Amino acid sequence: MVKLAAKCILAGDPTVGKTALAQIFRSDGAHFQKNYTLTTGVDLVVKTVPVPDTGDSVELFILDSAGKELFSEMLDKLWESPNVLCLVYDVTNEQSFTSCSKWLEKARSQMPGATLPGVLVGNKTDLASRRVVESAQTRAWALGQGLECFETSVKEMENYKAPFHYLAKQFHHLYREKLEVFQALV
Structure with missing residues (x-):
């Protein structure tokens, strides 16, 4: 049983629901903040995510x-x-x-030449009548950037775990690959 630690950057424009997404994920759906406060720096949310079929887990920071x-x-x-x-x-x-x-470029500039697994999350799907960004458009862009695509409604507590579970699984996969390379050298 291996417990890995991964640094996860949560990025996007103000008021898209980043903090709500992180908070509801940390609390397993028990905490939806109705009163919005602008994040002025960085909030840290830590949560351990089990990796299916492995017995391992990834602690997401x-x-x-x-x-x-x-x-x-x-x-x-x-x-x-x-x-x-x-x-x-x-x-x-x-x-x-x-x-x-812009956010993707900023994140990738921190890791030139390295693989940075990522997800694109469309939030606020509960506001269907006000929707202006279509799923097909975002999916095509995400795939072109090597990202997995998810949609969620934090308010309705729909699909809020999936992006983080995917990221934990991808990080674990990269770890296993590097471990195999290292073991082949020994």
Whole structure:
């Protein structure tokens, strides 16, 4: 039984639901914050995720970072050497999806030449009548960037675990690959 630790960057524009996603994941659906407070730096959420069929687990250190450019320079140091990335956008806000390119570029610049497993998460699917960003559009973009795509409604507690479980599984897979290479050298 192996317990790994992974640094997960949670990125996206302000008000897309990053903090709500992290909080509800940490509390297993028991805590949905109705009152919104703008994250002004970084909040740390830690949660252990079991990796199916292995007996292993990954402790995700989720850095829930501010979405405002104002805090961008402060984040640079905290964003160093991430293991996995969770990009979040709001399905009712086209600009929040467009900004994902910028967030992805910023995260990947911290790990030049390395593989950075990631997910793209469309939040607020409960606001279906206000939706402006289509699933097919985001899925195509995500696949083109090597990301897995998820949609969620944190408010309705729908599919909020899936992105993090996927990231833990991907991180574990990379670990196993590196371990095999190392064992082949010995």
